[in-house]
Amino acid sequence: QVQLVESGGGSVQAGGSRRLSCAASGSIFSRASMGWYRQPPGKQREQVATITSGGTTNYADSVKGRFTISRDNTKNTVSLQMNSLRPEDTAVYYCRSWSLSHNTWGQGTQVTVSS
Numbered sequence: 001q002v003q004l005v006e007s008g009g010g011s012v013q014a015g016g017s018r019r020l021s022c023a024a025s026g027s028i029f030s031r032a033s034m035g036w037y038r039q040p041p042g043k044q045r046e047q048v049a050t051i052t053s054g055g056t057t058n059y060a061d062s063v064k065g066r067f068t069i070s071r072d073n074t075k076n077t078v079s080l081q082m083n084s085l086r087p088e089d090t091a092v093y094y095c096r097s098w099s100l101s102h103n104t105w106g107q108g109t110q111v112t113v114s115s
Contacts, residue, residue, distance in 0.1 A: 009109030022095030038091035
């Protein structure tokens with residue numbers, strides 16, 4: 001069973017940076033794809049960035065060039081470095097882990113960007 005715990009959320013001013021981390025339990029981490037998703041206030045959850053077990057990344061157009069997803073299989077963590085933050089990046093950010101045998105979400109962490 002995989003469990004995910006996000007950290008790093010908080011408040012930041014526009015133009016600033018924030019780094020989110022997601023710690024995963026379970027031996028399946030290195031074989032799983034990982035991703036960050038977000039749900040802005042009053043909107044649906046959307047994909048932000050994903051990374052496969054082999055390290056291939058994918059980004060939403062809205063964050064390309066500003067956000068970077070990375071993973072450390074030795075520490076069972078996945079991170080999201082967010083730079084040049086904008087007020088529209090305000091959302092609850094969720095970590096997700098999935099494979100053929102599981103699909104797990106974290107509890108979410110709030111990121112608030114003020115102008």
